[in-house]
Amino acid sequence: MSPARSRTGNIPFPSSSEMTYIATFYSHFGAIRYKKLCQLHGMAATLMPVPRDLSSSCGTCVRWEGDAPCPEPSCPEEVEQIVQVLEAGYRTCYRAENS
């Protein structure tokens, strides 16, 4: 897993085709809204508990397949972090400032 890349608002990684991403949130409702956002942009998204190897917190995350870490140019404020799922672990694509 690569080290965290911390930036607010903009997604630091360029788009790549059909990757799997997981986003974690500060609230369950934030996850519901993000899932709808993904679906609005034609990406199949699923709500699920945060995987243990991603975080020690036990909240809700959204997992989706897409060509970008976020369907929109800037991340909603409810997003805590977005990671790309790799065979060997995760690569952090976005982390909210001061989180």
Add this chain to the structure above:
Amino acid sequence: MDLRKEKTSILLAGAVIGIIASLLVFFGNPANMGFCIACFLRDTAGALGLHSAAAVQYIRPEIIGLVLGSFLLALGKKELSARGGSAPLTRFVLGVFVMIGCLMFLGCPFRMILRLAGGDLNALFGLAGFVCGILAGVFFLKRGYTLKRTYRLPVLEGRLFACIQVVLLVLLVAAPSLLRFTQSGGGPGAKHAAILISLAAGLIVGALAQRTRLCMVGGIRDLVLFRETKLILGFVAILVSALACNLILNAATPDTYFHLSLAGQPVAHTDGLWNFLGMLLAGFGCVLLGGCPLRQLVLSGEGNTDSAMTVIGLMAGAAFAHNFGLASSGEGPTANGKIAVILGIAVVCAIACLNTFRKKDA
């Protein structure tokens, strides 16, 4: 770790925790109370003089161990992270009322399982209330409930709560004359395992709970939200292993570890309605807090100051409960306690509504 491994590890952790909880009774803890986060925080509050109920005063090393076990494992796994700033006073108030709900029922969700494993059928009323409380909380979660985000804090903030536990341990071992203790035979506070046994049990359970994210509330919440059984498997494993261990101890020793009945259960009353409502309040409040009292201790150990504030709220709630006659006893609930539980449900509802349907902050 894939989902299958996560399920296996939580099943094993739950089984170990259930056995430890049962053995703690064998080593001296009150019956059906190998672990009870609410009772043990209440006893600790009493030992520190925050309330004067002489029957329930003792610094419980299990609590110290739970926090330090979580702290040490999080430190070793580089998961220790000082965080906070998510509505700390709201969490304090929720903690107060969760404790009042628990002391109406006479136990936290963890003890509710252990009471079931000891054959206490009153806990079924508590379990029904607990599930209803969680469903009420989930209703608000789905409609936008949030206490807003947490923020990274200075490193010391994340370690202070663990340091406080060390201070409590030093007080217990080196300066007990400064503390209040229940006299021998004077109540549940006088029944305890040896300090080292209690501390070791807490350390092991704290580490296991940190690793598996075991949470009595999270299990039912995730089942409702995602049809995901992982966390609830821990709940079930504790029940099964504690039950098995109790049955073995029942057969192998002259003492009673399992007694299937409503009446005559240790540190319990038979008022089904108030057992139900007490745990409804506890379950509702815990969903809004994001975890049961055990989980709050574990998160405090990981450096979450919001959870530490919740634990302080739980201790303040215990002090209020005993100073104002809100806590139940084996005789049943008190009139003050009934008023406090109804008030608590109203306050928790108000907190849920205000943090769900309010207009967007400026």
